[in-house]
Amino acid sequence: MKRGDIGIALVLIVVVAWFGISKFMGEDGAAQGNYAMIEVNGKHYDTVALTEEPRDIEIRTERGYNLLRVSREGIEMVESDCPDQLCIGFGHVHDVHGTIVCLPNRVFVEVTGDQVEGSEPDAVVS
Known part of the structure; x- marks a missing residue:
């Protein structure tokens, strides 16, 4: 290896280490101060902080049953008793403007709060 190759390798190692450390230190978009707004049938149901201790929220309506799990992640x-189960596939949502939607049961969840760098829209079209 030449002297220049060693320099490039060292820079690459530092960059990879920095990204790895920032990921494990919680700088992955789950910013302190974010919260989830839950709507059922178009009406506000609950607002929960994403920094709380883990807990479950049961939503039972005439349309069906949903179970949300809130945690630091x-x-x-x-869980949902809707026929298509698409809402289960959203996984953990933690970024601002991230959503979970269960159309058959009319449940809508959106993460709002402190803006995380890189989470704002790229462009706004009017």
């Missing part, structure tokens, strides 16, 4: 739909 975000919010996720863990």
Whole structure:
């Protein structure tokens, strides 16, 4: 290896290490101050902080049943009796403007709060 190759390798190692450390230190978009707004049938149901201790939120309506799990990692739909089960596939949502939608049961969840760098829209079209 030449002297220049060693320099490039060292820079690459430092960059990879920095990204790895920032990922494990919680700088992955789950910003302190984010919260989830839950709507059922178009009406506000609950607002929960994503920094709370883990807890489950049961939503029972005439349309069906949903179970949301809130934790520091975000919010996720863990159970639903809707026929398509698409809402289960959203996984943990923690970024601002991230959503979970269960159309058959009319449940809508959106993460709002402190803006995380890189989470704002690229462009706004009017």
